[in-house]
Amino acid sequence: MKNLNRTILLATILWLAVPLTVLAQAPDAAPPGPGEKLTLQRAVALAVQNSRELALARIRQTVAENTAGVSRSQFLPNLYTGTGAAYTNGFPLLGGSAPSVFNLSYIQTLFNPPVRGQLRAAEEGAASQRLEVDRTRDAVIVRAASAYLELAKARHALDLLRRERESAQKIVDITRERLAAGLELPIELTRGQLSAARVEQRIAQYEGREEALATGLRNLTGLAPDAPLEVEAQSLPLPPEQPIGELVALALQNSPELKQAEAERRAREHRLKGERGGYFPTIDAVVDYRVLGRFNNYDDFFNKFVRNNVSAGVRISIPIFSAKTSAAVALARSEFSAAEQELKLKRTALEMGVRRQARSARELDAAREVARLELQLARDTLSNLQAQFTEGRASLRDLEKARLEESDKWMAFLDADFARQQAQLELYRSTGQLARLFP
Numbered sequence: 001m002k003n004l005n006r007t008i009l010l011a012t013i014l015w016l017a018v019p020l021t022v023l024a025q026a027p028d029a030a031p032p033g034p035g036e037k038l039t040l041q042r043a044v045a046l047a048v049q050n051s052r053e054l055a056l057a058r059i060r061q062t063v064a065e066n067t068a069g070v071s072r073s074q075f076l077p078n079l080y081t082g083t084g085a086a087y088t089n090g091f092p093l094l095g096g097s098a099p100s101v102f103n104l105s106y107i108q109t110l111f112n113p114p115v116r117g118q119l120r121a122a123e124e125g126a127a128s129q130r131l132e133v134d135r136t137r138d139a140v141i142v143r144a145a146s147a148y149l150e151l152a153k154a155r156h157a158l159d160l161l162r163r164e165r166e167s168a169q170k171i172v173d174i175t176r177e178r179l180a181a182g183l184e185l186p187i188e189l190t191r192g193q194l195s196a197a198r199v200e201q202r203i204a205q206y207e208g209r210e211e212a213l214a215t216g217l218r219n220l221t222g223l224a225p226d227a228p229l230e231v232e233a234q235s236l237p238l239p240p241e242q243p244i245g246e247l248v249a250l251a252l253q254n255s256p257e258l259k260q261a262e263a264e265r266r267a268r269e270h271r272l273k274g275e276r277g278g279y280f281p282t283i284d285a286v287v288d289y290r291v292l293g294r295f296n297n298y299d300d301f302f303n304k305f306v307r308n309n310v311s312a313g314v315r316i317s318i319p320i321f322s323a324k325t326s327a328a329v330a331l332a333r334s335e336f337s338a339a340e341q342e343l344k345l346k347r348t349a350l351e352m353g354v355r356r357q358a359r360s361a362r363e364l365d366a367a368r369e370v371a372r373l374e375l376q377l378a379r380d381t382l383s384n385l386q387a388q389f390t391e392g393r394a395s396l397r398d399l400e401k402a403r404l405e406e407s408d409k410w411m412a413f414l415d416a417d418f419a420r421q422q423a424q425l426e427l428y429r430s431t432g433q434l435a436r437l438f439p
Helices: 002-025 040-050 052-075 113-180 186-221 244-254 256-279 323-390 396-430
Strands: 078-082 102-111 282-291 308-317
Touching (some): 040 113, 052 113, 113 323, 244 256, 256 323, 323 396
Antiparallel strands (some): 078 102
């Protein structure tokens, strides 16, 4: 029977321990394996999981909640014990009270408006810090997504520029041959060399940008500095057409910054209400138990000595004149007025900002469409020239120039597409819709 009980106990422990072990070992998002591409969704998940800023915001949230707990503790039971035994010569006093061999004190605040106001303000501060965690998470998501999309753009641009380098070099070689045959002016060779040098310059710039973006994305996602980083070109899903008024309403409803300003206003309001209550009495429940000793000469000063003493009741403090209360009320009133004005300013700034972002997103979307059509036109032109070159009706230099033109249009399209996606990310962030993209 004992062995059976031990077996059941061991099986129960293992059954409980295995899920806990699995949960402890399974991260929210695993880094990509060798040769595996890092998707946009996984990059954002890794950035949120490994963000030091987000971890710090959560620690600050815990600090704010504990601060509110300290204020709340004054309205909860508080029990103290100790001793005040000491030698006395004359009337027995120790620190303003009778010395005792053992004492036990209970105190609980029942009514204290200023302290209650501080508690409500601290609770609003904890709520504000929870909103700060959400705001920080949104900032990490936008930064990680922007870095990922820009890195994909930079690598695509580098591929285009390297092909453009080949075309520019072919043009230089052809021009040099024609110059030697007396068919071109020297200025045409210089012009071709200048175009090739500009391509080399852009390649150097993009290589530096690509390295910086890759390093930044590794830091954001918590990957090793030497870890391979394969990304893929991705486009954010276009949201359904939303009127500007609807976007403004979503922003006013979901903005963490606006909610923080509202929490700050409520905190100042609680503080003002509490300070105004400082003109009223405060009430504390008090219980005191003391064990006294005869060696303190109580018999010499009191008619009857009682070893065990208990006092229980309420302690009421009535303010008659308090300059501090008047000053505290004036300060709280001014702080409340400042919080109200700040809330109004943030609401106005948020509304104007969302309207500006919505207009900018639409303009950038139109610019992207123009860049797409220009790219399509350049590709069609290149296809026609390739057909003419095959038939002998176009020169190789004309063909390579068309390829350079197509590459430039590709670069312009990539820039326009990234600008549109970045603007869309910011609009999603302002209106509280990032969860649609990255749940």
